[in-house]
Amino acid sequence: MIAKTLFGFEDLLAKELQVLGAQEVEKGVRMVSFKGDKGFMYKANLALRTALKILKPIYYFRAYNENSLYKGIQGINWSDYMDVNQSFVIDVTLHSDHFNHSQFIALKTKDAIVDQFRNKFGKRPSIDKDFPDLRINVHIHNDQCSVALDTSGNSLHQRGYRTATNIAPINEVLAAGMLLHSGWDGQGDFLDPMCGSGTILAEAAMIACNIPPNLNRKEFAFEKWADWDNDLFEAIIDSLMKKVREFHYTIKGYDKAPSAVEKARDNIRNANLDDYITIARENFFDTEKDTQGPLHIVFNPPYGERLDIDMERFYREIGDTLKQGYPGTNAWFITANLEALKFVGLRPSRKIKLFNGKLESRLVKYEMYEGSKKAKFQQTAP
Known part of the structure; x- marks a missing residue:
């Protein structure tokens, strides 16, 4: 899994993960990768103070043009992750000379997913940007494409306790x-x-x-998953x-x-x-x-x-x-x-x-x- 964070917090987040019991903790830039089971995924979302998101990668492939991106996304059996009657949304992180616009990546990813469902079931899941059943994260660095499920939903800085703010509230x-x-x-x-x-x-x-910071959140994205x-x-x-x-x-x-x-x-x-x-x-x-x-x-x-x-x-x-x-x-x-x-x-x-x-x-x-x-x-x- 991958925990995303702010610049300068990578060491703090890695230490938090190690104390929680994560395996194979490795620091990156604004992120820390680690291994853990479903229970640890729940625990990470509840207890990490310096994480913004917990992503669960499900597929890797190379994408260097529109066609290879479409084929790569279709290489995933999306029925394993959502029902045809559910909704989804796509978030894109892009650092590549092969693609110029994250919106284009999101559109082609959506096309590949809905086409797969339409071919199988004769109908397709819908897009819901506000309250999706599944939030999909596509990360492209050069020609390396990683597809992950967003386990958190809204950013984990939204703890749930702050209902009133001033002019310049701190995250x-x-x-x-x-x-x-x-x-x-x-x-x-x-x-x-x-x-x-x-x-x-x-x-x-x-x-x-030592109170878990996200106890007051109303929900996490994984609560809508089939294996919840x-x-x-x-x-x-x-x-x-x-x-x-x-x-x-x-x-x-x-x-x-x-x-x-x-x-x-x-x-x-x-x-x-x-x-x-x-x-x-x-x-x-x-x-x-x-x-x-x-x-x-x-x-x-x-x-x-x-x-x-x-x-x-x-x-x-x-x-x-x-x-x-x-x-x-x-x-x-x-x-x-x-x-x-x-x-x-x-x-x-x-x-x-x-x-x-x-x-x-x-x-x-x-x-x-x-x-x-x-x-x-x-x-x-x-």
């Missing part, structure tokens, strides 16, 4: 990957000081408690829930906008995480650390793409607030405004290249020591 998979990159494991206090609709908070709580096994699916959920752990620290979110605070609280309630998370209306720049011991901060400040703010002043205030009010803190945030990082006034100890949608971004880490950094190293020196 749930991006939020989870940022948290994992930051080393967040639930062993301490956590703060998102610009929490927006609460996505980072929800993902942080699920990581801390509801009893096995329920057993997988039960086994995952037995691994949920207690959390003994605090997870807090701040936002200065009353509407954002209400949306975040609604989303946290939808995710059944309100026992773990508190959200308050606060301007981060007027706050200071209110917990003893280390504090882990992860947030998604405005980039200036959709919100009109004074970037120089805003990012300078981020640096000043961290420096003056948050000693003993590891602070991480993502930004696509790489120029604005110059105004933070602190040197990041790490920079990780990521993409927020199509925007090239950096996930940066600032280590705020108790006292001076020099004093910190003198204390820990042998």
Whole structure:
């Protein structure tokens, strides 16, 4: 099988798969391949935090023109995967000099499938782009064509808990990957000081408690398959829930906008995480650390793409607030405004290249020591 992910999350996803028990895990670009049975396919969809899709390849062939593509698709017995009265849709990923348009590939694939059914049964399945019974993925790289079934349906970042969003909501998979990159494991206090609709908070709580991220989804594509096994699916959920752990620290979110605070609280309630998370209306720049011991901060400040703010002043205030009010803190945030990082006034100890949608971004880490950094190293020196 193939798990698709975002750029920069391949190592995280491979580790997740290995911990879950996948076999033959191999990293690619924005994807990780692995082996597992039907139960593991269910488990991967429920439990992977950094996966966007789980694809199940069913056929490989070479396609270098319209005719070879048509013949290759007809080489699959589609009656094994859907009934003539069901519906399907085709998604195409194309990197080839032999073909120019993904829409053309989708059309020829559709023709090959419906022609096979019409020849066998005298009628054909229909196309449904919104609620198909079977979602088919065709991937062509040069002349290598892979046909896979999409086991997930809608992208796995659509967890099901977020019903209210703000102007620039962060993708749930991006939020989870940022948290994992930051080393967040639930062993301490956590703060998102610009929490927006609460996505980072929800993902942080699920990581801390080892709660499967996709429990709240309404459905997965495999639930419409002929071999759907509801009893096995329920057993997988039960086994995952037995691994949920207690959390003994605090997870807090701040936002200065009353509407954002209400949306975040609604989303946290939808995710059944309100026992773990508190959200308050606060301007981060007027706050200071209110917990003893280390504090882990992860947030998604405005980039200036959709919100009109004074970037120089805003990012300078981020640096000043961290420096003056948050000693003993590891602070991480993502930004696509790489120029604005110059105004933070602190040197990041790490920079990780990521993409927020199509925007090239950096996930940066600032280590705020108790006292001076020099004093910190003198204390820990042998």
